[in-house]
Amino acid sequence: MLILLLGTAGLAAFGFSQLVQDQAGPVAFLALGTGAVLSILILCGFYMLQPNQAAAITLFGDYRGSDRVTGLRWTWPWMMRKKVSVRANNFISDRIKVNDLRGNPIEMAAQIVWRVVDTAQALFDVDDYRAFVNVQVEAAIRTIGSRYPYDDFEHQEVTLRGNHDQVGSELRAELIERLAVAGITVDECGFTHLAYAQEIAGAMLRRQQAQAVVAARQTLVEGAVGMVEMALDQLSAKNVVELDDERRAAMVSNLMVVLCGERDTQPVVNTGTLYQ
Template structure:
């Protein structure tokens, strides 16, 4: 039985090569000489035979049209992909006025840096929480042959792959970790951005495109869980603050009892020690100012 996948032809990967072209300034001189020749022939129309004048004019017109049809202009960071009847002949990256055979097709491709901000998309993170993400990507064409011949529309291809890469990275990590024990999208922005760039470079290599810089421009919980997550963060913050407060209060109580015993200020039994610890903890951990009660009797009244 024949495997259908093995029978399918493999994608032929294109590769950029240098095209054979000429400087346009030399051919511009040829065009000027053709104009001069036609002018000289017309000025000598009474002195030479008519067939010589007509032949000279026809040759000058043909040369002029031939030369003018081959001109094209390349600006900095711009390339021209040259084809002959659909066959790739090469790429010209030399800036300025250029010239190639008139029957060659020249398609200009920008190799400048392009900046794009993707649409906000909803992604489920590693824990299944819906989050909203958007990325900013700086990309440019490095291989013009791959960009034109290996994908249908390389600009649309970039947009689709950016969305796919953002979804992949977003589902690979949790949005946040309240225990700070693992890599998260919010807490490790630079590391995740570097991984996103690597993912995009790998995806866009088939189109001859590289990524110079990328990062997240929007990262937040989706609206349906944003309120619940905010309350959770507030609760976590309150618990952390209380924990710090209690740890500090316990240390202060321990220090107070140790100094009272060391300086022989007062001798307390276990019951009175427990009462003093309770009172000190209430004073130190209370959210309101305490109201002191003055005891005018003995310690045990």
Template sequence: MATQASPIDRNTALTLSTERPASTSSGYLMLVVLLAAIIVAIFGATQIDANPTLGVPLLLAGSLVFAFVVIGFYMLQPNQAAAITLFGSYKGTDRTTGLRWVVPWYGKKKLSVRANNIISDKIKVNDLRGNPIEIAAQVVWRVTDTAQALFDVDNYKTFVLVQIEAAVRTIGSRYPYDDFEHQEVTLRGNHDQVGGELRQELIARLTMAGITVDECGFTHLAYAQEIAGAMLRRQQAQAVVAARQTLVEGAVGMVQMALTQLSEKGVVELDDERRAAMVSNLMVVLCGERDTQPIVNAGSLYQ
């Protein structure tokens, strides 16, 4: 099957951002500096009356250092990142957990890199044969590149929802809903294969947003209500035809085996007319839906 170009291939003019480590500091070290500034400020406040020349500068210095340090603190939980910017320019991403610190004029934008689970709304799609079907998908996704997620798309969560719907429509229209003869790849009969193709389609669409897909599959798959009754009757008819075909093939084999063994073992010699009658009776017995009522012939075979 020919592969389709991904959205990135169709838009080569787009310049993608790339995540890189940010230059940040441990917040615990700066916490010591903060405590020292508090001590200096308190000591200066106590010396204002006795020695204003010493007390006022210490109070001002301690207060300024305290204000400078306290603004730069931020905290990162496990599987959480912070994009660092300077006046709108991206300076890197911090993924180190715990208490962190950066100079106050740097901006900090937190985002989660944990796995997210989404179940899409039911959407109506025409399958390969033009039959309207309803599809809903479950997708597990996560952010892998924070710079792309924040700066290459307007809202990466909304972007994910829109691309999931687009990918489901694409895959849903690529295959028929069902094939009773099992000669084609179908949405209902090949969950693993179709789910894998849906995942690849989503990965190609979400790469530009720095997002990958860990798992996906269909949570709802059914004919649309307007044709559900007709398609159910069609499936039932196909099932009856297939069952009858299998039954007739088996009955023919059993009749052939019975006639062959009767002939080889010399149990009875049958002319063409009696052979045809026996074949007819055996087919009725083997293919009939109701139990047959045997008739015992107590006389000659030809009476």
């Protein structure tokens, strides 16, 4: 078509030169008119496609196909071309408040990498595919957020905080299903923000602190019981001292106080007998 454009432009130039040389005649007028009209028609049919760019072609409102070949392209001038980028787009959603499986309000935000795979669906099946992506991302986050609890202190359930990979995979599958109608796929997604809402953040922090204290106490008591048992067994095995049940209970009590106390104990020296 470039060669044809050069030919028609040359024909128009030939007719114009004949008119300039006062050699006006039917041949000159015909060459100038034909060359000019054909040159304009051919020139209007050219368009350019950049890498990762596509063009949807329509004829009087009828979809005729998509062109994904990059470079200088040409089609009939009366066929409309609408370009669509098929590059990857990175989108970070706003923080939204969601109720998790237990009804606790949490704040969530996600990062989505999406791209157009079907230009016809993106242009003609939805009104604005970019706005459609924004709305569906928020809807998918709310769906996934209400499907799982934020946290499980007993570590027996799938949670939003403890199972990022699994929850992220489900979010991606949910988005792909929702965006398929617009010819859009999701390459990657993940949470960028996940936390309790401000109105319950303080209460949940105290609960976590209490759970941590209980777990620490449990570990401390288990270790103290083992140490007391080991001390009594070694004293009995080496015949260091003979203790009756009452004095054995007193020694166990004193050792547990020493081992489980939060402050350093002050020793009391008994200068009398064992029973005074």
